[in-house]
Amino acid sequence: MKLISDWKVTLKKSWSIWLILAGLVSLGGFFLALVSPEMLGWDPVYFAMASALCQVLAIPARLVLQKSITGLAEFRRNQVGAIRRRTVGAIAGSGIALTSAIGLIGQWEGLRTEAYRDVVGVWTVCYGETKGVQPSDSYSKVECDAMLAREIISYEAQLDRCLTHPVPVGMKIALVSWTYNVGAGAACKSTLVRKANDGDLVGACNELPRWNRGGGRVIRGLSNRRGAERAMCHQALKEAA
Structure with a gap:
């Protein structure tokens, strides 16, 4: 088998090939936005990297796809490859969002x-992980980040079951940080989530400082954490507006 002499020129001018490739990239990003790492059996870190790559490649792919669409009105109506406002799995589906969540929660x-005993004697390691931890356990920061990423994605999935109103990604990160700290059960039964689902997103952000107690007393560290989460929450709403 021998390639034709002008195969490079033919390839560059063959819109059918480029349209197929662009369509596959766009569909790949859309597919990753609909699923979770657990559904595919992937490591959350690799899933986030793949999702971020598809999002970056989808920008030129989107432009290539538009070559086949005539008329500005049709271009605006066409939503192939567009990012949806719904934020279910927003952190799991974006490498940037997951990195931000790891940074905030971490x-x-x-x-x-190195494994250590917490205040109640439970063996703990990395970012507060206690599941199956043994006294001799030791991890690198990269391994701890991957462990935290899996927990974040799990907590996001639990929060998504009760948070039904769309929220900006930055607000979602703040709420997952709060959920990671207080537990999904408490979060889903909270006034905060009720206000968010009613569309009162500002009111939901303002609920965060109320969750600053431990053992019936105000904890300074929790107050500081809630303040940071509230600031991120309001900033996300400001940018979305």
Whole structure:
């Protein structure tokens, strides 16, 4: 088999090939936005990297797809490859969002790469992980970040079951940080989630400082954490507006 002499020129000018490739890239990003790492059996970190790559490639792919669409009105109506406002799985489906969530939650949880006993004697490691931890366990920061990423995605999925109103991604990160700290059960029964579902997103953000108690007393560290989450929540609403 021998290639034709002008195969490079033919390839560059063959819109059918480029349209197929652009369509596959756009569909790949759309598919990753609809599923979770657990559904595919992928590591959350690799899933986030693949999702971020598809999002980056989808920009030129979107432009290529528009070559086959005539008329500005049709271009505006066409939503192939568009990012939906619904934020279910927003953190799991975006490498940037997941990295931001790891940074925010990791900052408040604290990192310890060697196993240790917490205040109640439970063996703990990394960012407060206790599941199956043994006294001799030791992890790198990269391994701890991957462990935290899996927990974040799990907590986001639990929050998504009760948070039905669309929220900006930055607000979603703040709420997942709060959920990670207080538990999904408490979060889903809260006035905060009720207000968010009623469309009162500002009111929902303002509920965060109320969750600053432990053992019946105000904890300074929790007050600081809630303040940071509230600031991120309001900033996300401001940018979305």
